[in-house]
Amino acid sequence: MTQVASPEAILCEFDGVELKAGKRTYNLERRGDEFWVEMDDPSSDSQSEYRPRIERKVVMTTGSHHQQMYWLGDEGDRKVQYLPFTYLTKEKRWITRDASFLSPPHRKRTPQNGTWNIGCKNCHATHGRTKLTGSFSEYQTSSMDTQTAELGIACEACHGPGQAHVEANRDPLRRYKLHLSDQPDTTIVHPGRISHTRSSQICGQCHSINFLPSTDELSYWSEHGYRYRPGDDLSETRFVFQLNQNLDAPIRAQVLSDPAFVRDHFWSDGMVRVSGREYNGLLETPCYQRGELSCLSCHVMHKTDDDPRPLVEWANDQLNHTMEGNGACLQCHQQYESDEALAAHTHHSATSTGSSCYNCHMPHTTYGLLKAIRSHQIDIPNAETQQLVGRPNACNLCHLDKTLDWTADHLYDWYDIQKPLLAKDDREIASSILWILRGDAGQRALAAWSMGWQPAQQASGTDWMAPHLSNLLVDPYDAVRIVAGRTLRTLPSFADFTYDDAGSAKQRNDAAKRVVKQWGSSRPAGDSFRGRPLLFDANGERNVKEIVRLLRKRDHRIVHLKE
């Protein structure tokens, strides 16, 4: 969410920090309760290395759980520009803003004036209105008088406009009449008291891939904000893009005129693959389509009194504390409530992570915020889908040391899911290694993250992972390297491994070699990881020939996941 930049909101050590992006230097300074950045003048046309220097005040921040970024004001103008760096709150370090997204390595964006005004405020503030004077194509040079009802996602974002509610409830008789009855207050929207579809649309107004239904709406939107109000039918004022639905919608052609649109948001079968678009997943879910599943089936927007978790922990996913286990699914699928029935269904011990409904039916196949996130399209593991679409299946995201053939065999034996005809590599080599070596950047990021996921480490063992992760320390995508470096430090004997994901190519190469050497000198005896699936020979040495072969088959298509 967005906040005014204040000592309470800013999470990083700010004063005296020097940040470099290429040849540009940014000096951060705290002056009392104000935060300033001294930097090259971005509006200067000078091609010289020495551009004029200016100072900009940090006026707002966005983010707090995982990352924080900073917005710079411009005197006399209400447009804000982002500081091209992101602060990682847990690791307490800075990365470039480009590195915080899974974006192509050649694509280095210059901070644009007005980005927050046009885009970010739509979801990171409440009832934002751009108020652009000029055309959208020239927004960087047009002036804006952007307004919001509140910074951040405030009450009215979910409950609708509150003025009538406040005025009506000044009357104490009205208030006590409502207190003593079960009747809803008609002057405000209660997301828990409306249908599951309308309730989910409240979240979907931001947590979806959506567009204004026509460009004619742009002017209205710029001046007055979105027409949608909580409780309305979202589809009346916004087009939520689904790859395989609403094929006749006029806006589709315009959206699909961008050839990269589908690639940047979806797996090829239409399942969304970027974070923050959970409503798209929900729309495709049978539990929502045929049942009454809604966002509020699992999530709570206000921490409940009986929730024993600290506020910070609840705020991470805003999951109801009773839904951390299988409770969410057992609300409807009560036939799996007993340990015996659960184990019979999952073919895993009832107390193991293999019996967690989430792990099989909502695996970590969406990406965002430098991590893998659970898909919100409730689905079943399927080997054929992985082969055709490339999306990792739930089984192999935990059993990282197993092949797709192994998974297909079990799915057939346990659930009668027809085994597809698999390619040789899929039959013989562990899926996670195939993702790392020949997958696209999105698959590599998911693989790297999964190797640091504790249930997967427990199921797969970790003594074989380091040399494979070393391939990702030299990955061309910044985000993949960051995720791989983090995962590496979760492995035994690598907790203190020093690696600069932003270092030079030589430094990264050297780091990768150090990993292999360190792994070689500390690898355990025994044959737990030897053999073709993990690309180690009988002596426990890496099968370099196979590794090179697979690297040559890497999917180099451009991936730019639009979180």
Added chain:
Amino acid sequence: MTEETADETEAVDSKRPDIMRRHVVVGWWLLLVFLTLGIVLESLHGFKIGWYLEIDNETRRLMLTLAHAHGTLLGIVNIVFGLTAGMLPNENGRLRRIASPMLIASNLLLPLGFIFGGLYFYGGDPGLGAVILVPAGAMFLFLGTLLAVLDVTMYRQKD
């Protein structure tokens, strides 16, 4: 003084120790009970009891604090009223006799109303105890105080 006035004076005189004693006793008991409530509330603070301290229980905290404050102050008011009744001469004793039950009523209604208003509440609104009992108690307190003011004032005017 006429015989009738002397009889009336004797009747009021015989009631004056009752009023005085009643309010002095009630006052000290109120002090004891509601100072004890104060100790209990402090303990809830000390042991960080969520039922009292959690952010969603602000209305409860306010109501119980008000119960403690009003109960304690009413104790002092009663003691003062009792001592005043003992100090004043027997003329206008009728005002004291009417004021006394009003103060007794407010002793019950005000602090109990705040307590009930805090035990069960509706978000930012106190429970019905506060809504019904407290205004009634406030009204009796006001009337009782008004009568006491008239009582004392008329005594000064007489001098």
